[in-house]
Amino acid sequence: MGALAPIFMDQKIFDTSEEPLFLKVRSRDTVMVGENEICKVLSFTGGSRDPDAPSLFQVANVDTGEIKHVHAAEVKEIVSTYEEEVQQRQQQQ
Structure with missing residues (x-):
């Protein structure tokens, strides 16, 4: 097996390793919205x-419980993925 091949779509080459952050966000991930708001997707x-490409996220603020919709561009960082959280819980047991 060699290196991953680029994806060709409509005669354009897309490098999947450089995809925008919002395309990596999944439901149940914990993300940073704006400057200092931590939310659960x-x-x-x-x-x-x-x-299939998210443009709006419904999130719940982990501090206040407020549920709202945010534009994908407002998501600044993935704090932790759901898979990481499950692994941490399993290690604690």
Whole structure:
């Protein structure tokens, strides 16, 4: 097995290792929204051009419990993925 091949779509080359952060976010991940708001991702809504690419996230603020929708560009960082949280819980038991 060699290096990963680039993906060709409509005569354009896309390097999947450099995909935008919001494309890596999944439901149940913990993310930083804006400057200092930590939220849990509940769900996401795809865009009209690509329904699988999230454009809006429904999030719950972990401090206040407020549930709201945020634009994908407002997500600044993935604090922890759901898989990482599950691993941490299993190690604590």
